[in-house]
Amino acid sequence: MKLNIIVCIKSTVLHASGVNIIRAPELSELNPFDLPVLETALLLKKKLGGSVTALSMGPQEAGASALCEALAMGVDKAVLLCDKALAGSDTLATSTALGAVIAKLDQFDLVLFGTRTCDSDTGHVGPQTATLLDLPFISNVNSIEQIDTGLRIERMLDEYMETYEISPPAALTIHPNSVQPRDISLMGIQEAFEKDKVKTMSLADIGLSPEQVGETGSGTKVLSMKQVSRKRICDFIEGTVEQQSDELLECLKKKGIIG
Amino acid sequence: MDNKITEKKRVLRRRVRDFCEREIVPIAKEIDQEASFPWEVVDKMGKLGYFGIQAPPELGGAGMDTLSYTIVIEEISRACGALGLCTSVHNSVALFPILAFGSDEQKKRWAPSLARGEKIGAFCLTEPNAGSDASGIESTAIRDGDHYVVNANKALVTNGGVADTCLIFTRTDPEAGRRGISVIVVERDTTGFKTGDLENLMGMRANPVASIRLTDCRVPKENLLSKEGMGLKIGLAALDVGRIGIAAQAVGIAQAALEASVHYANQRHQFGVPIANHQAIQFMIADMATEIEASRLLVLQAAKLRDRNKPFSQESAMAKLFATETSSRVTDKAVQIHGGYGYSKSYPVERYYRDARITRIYEGTAEIHRMVIAKGVLQQY
DSSP states (O other): OOEEEEEEEOEEESOOSSSSOOOOGGGEEEOGGGHHHHHHHHHHHHHHOEEEEEEEESOHHHHHHHHHHHHHHTOSEEEEEOOGGGTTOOHHHHHHHHHHHHHHSSOOSEEEEESOOSSSOOOOHHHHHHHHTTOOEEEEEEEEEEETTEEEEEEEOSSOEEEEEEOSSEEEEEOTTSSOOOOOOHHHHHHHHHSOOEEEEOHHHHTOOGGGSTTTTOSOOOOOOOOOOOOOOOOOOOSOHHHHHHHHHHHHHHTTSOO | OHHHHHHHHHHHHHHHHHHIIIIIHHHHHHHHHHTOOOHHHHHHHHHTTTTOSSSOGGGTSOOOOHHHHHHHHHHHHHHOHHHHHHHHHIIIIIIHHHHHHSOHHHHHHHHHHHHTTSSOEEEEOOBTTBSSOGGGOOOEEEEETTEEEEEEEEEEETTTTTOSEEEEEEESSTTSGGGGEEEEEEETTSTTEEEEEEOOOSSOTTSOOEEEEEEEEEEEGGGEESSTTOHHHHHHHHHHHHHHHHHHHHHHHHHHHHHHHHHHHHHOEETTEEGGGSHHHHHHHHHHHHHHHHHHHHHHHHHHHHHTTOOOHHHHHHHHHHHHHHHHHHHHHHHHHHGGGGGSTTSTHHHHHHHHHHHTTTTSOHHHHHHHHHHHHHHHO
């Protein structure tokens, strides 16, 4: 079974000084949580055949740059949804828009997302888009394997692994530690940026009205955002090396950092 | 279009930096101390195109421009000067002459394995009695039927201990002075090819700098690059390109020293405050950052001129001179900011200091560059 996979990626903001975020390319980068997702899709394609399409929503330059990185990694197609009316979209409006693009794209078997983004960090877009598209959804996926009846999916929980069987189409979020993403080669970067392979779509192309997205299509609105500085406390551990390491281990366990 | 180019450079820098921070930074101290060549990382770099940055894709390269080349070299050098040196020399003075002066046949024969990093290249000009004055070359390549018989004693060859494909500057006509010098490509497996002991260097210790001795090496006449007597022209053209790479390398080392100094200055407390609060430290940081930025812009200018097929010798000489002297000044200040710890191997700035020093010497000393620049300027007005 060949799999046609859509990977939703985001150009995330590196710095924010207030509620009005500037999505300039020099202040943006491809969401690091999306890299293992792209890697998962590319490995599935290598194993089973099919195609990988990267999809993003955002401003022209930053969005296209993130998609070029996906192309440099090896995806086949890149689609950017770009429209001024999308500005101010919350996760619901974003999911509405992405769902409308996905419905317009060629037939797909899997829609993959990162578990979250490094800027807004909500984790909403994957499950919301799956709901709007009426797709079965599994989060924090660690591995995907083909079986006679469809796909066997393993899902990571803190100390447990759940196993599912699904028949595509389905939507999944990929656990960030599931796979080490490949390094992007210079050849990949050169080709991705030289050949204009990013297809840009507007709201009109996907049959949505401006009211369905942006601030009017959003269920939530950010009222304020301010930086919170955390006080850092430095504790000195005394004793022999063995005592120090025991105490450090105990301390890390208590804080839930190690199990 | 300009925005797209800018974005490409930004992505390139970010991705090369990611790779270098993950793969090279953690081993940089160890390979420096042990003077070992990190084959495993070099192999990965080869697969990612770092050894064929400007070689065309049909010959196994990435097909990038000079500006991209400087970004890659700067970022590798920020992590490890010795690997920056390895890649800069390989790309510019070993692979570039083959691409620029080689026949189609020669390009197909040597370029793909070099561009993919499967083979390492070396530029063998320096001899015990020839360095800045390349016309002092004493090596000979005497034609014997369809072969040249090469005898050479090459000193201080960058990559010398591991290079497979060596560009040997040698006299094909011992009577013809400067015009008797030619370039013959000699491969490591040639009978009579011998590498000397690795130099025990002050810096750049992970680069296997060594002497190469060729004794009655019989190489096919097809290994002559371009024509007999073209040696100095090839050498100077290669060094023009190489200087941009060395300048980028110097910028990378200086950048690493600046970043280490900023981190240290913010963390080290004296007189109840971080030393970054002291004006003496701030002035050093300001000078370091300003000079690095000026150097980077000189590198950018030389690279852009080359990419536009405009003359760039003068600009590449200026970039090399300024960036390498900047690198020495900046790494010196970095040691000063770190105080006694800066003199210790517990911190990386002592390595940056040692690595920066040689950039003022190889691929044309600062003094030679001043001569080149002055000659141009004196004719200009």
